[in-house]
Amino acid sequence: MPASPSTARAMNDRLALRLLQQEGPLTAAQLKQLTGLSRPTVADLVERLTAAGLIAVVGEAGEQRRGPNAKLYGIVADRAHLAALDVRTEGVAVVVSDLVGRILAEESAPIAGEAGTGPAVEQAVALVERAAKEAGAAELHTVGIGAPGLIDPSTGELRDSTALxxxxxxxxxxLQERLPAARVSVENETNLAALAEQRDGAARDRDTFVLLWLGHGTGAAVVLDGSLRRGASGGTGEIGFLPVPGTDALPAATDCAGGFHSLAGSQAVAELAGRYGVTATATGGEPRAAALVREAVVAGTEAADGFLDALADRIAIGAASVVAVLDPGCVVLGGEVGRSGGDALARRVEQRLRRLSPLPTEIRPSALGGAAVLRGALLTARDRAQEELFATGER
Known part of the structure; x- marks a missing residue:
């Protein structure tokens, strides 16, 4: 059945907006070439999108740079402002951007939960409000939050956990109460990191891969055939609870001591470095475990190499378990530790994985590190805002 005229217009408008998002400002002639639509159809959609306030003339192109054919149309970036949060156990980082993703303001602050739940929440909300004010945003359209822990797939809310x-x-x-006009959503931090690595980082050429998060804690995100997999309860990738040899006990439902976390979490990495005499000074808010791995890679001493070899042994245990079940073909070592280890750590893990599994698997270091969570939260917030606003422009 052929599409109705209104449906066809909606599809054409969405196609043009996506091209303007991906390619930047374009002339009507360029839109015609890229969409394959007729000149009158392109003229109509440009008129509709301009009237809806979604696009505007942002300049001129061509040698003469004058006349209607030279007009460059671009998305109205300040039509909506977005915020992204990376919520960690010890603090919050915030960025505010416009509709095309240009960063307008950044804020971060440690938050001491010992002061009480109310004061901690107020401090985090005030940080978001301060960033929005600095960005010149009268209101926020969409807020994306990355946080550790399980997200309930039926409600989209962060599930209660005694560990957080x-x-x-x-x-x-x-945030929803203080920003009533905003669309607020939360996603597991490792899942957001995987989305960012797929869009902008180490997995840009992969539609199937696993991101192994190596930061304060451990986790994994699973992307299969281009889609993020969350599982029946939202717990896909909770690899910290994976029972592994070489630990003193089995993990419990409320405590992953004895699981993979006890081998590759930040505290375990720091203790392992101490056994090999590796020391480092963290700078610029860098986590200590990441600094120790970075220093070991640079040092190249026998002790440093021994530490990296031992760490790779541990990481390979978790990677081998994931590979045996999912056969993803690619594992990205994410988080601050994964990025600090770079190719040196990834190469060691891949060598060990070849001995543990018959399934060919490429191990890649993160291109974004800890920043992937904030980037992923911003990308999802932008996608959600554009989806709603672009749909509004279609009516």
């Missing part, structure tokens, strides 16, 4: 600060769960509701 209480203010984490209160933050989403508090």
């Amino acid at each position: 600060p209480a203010w984490h769960r209160r933050l989403v509701a508090a």
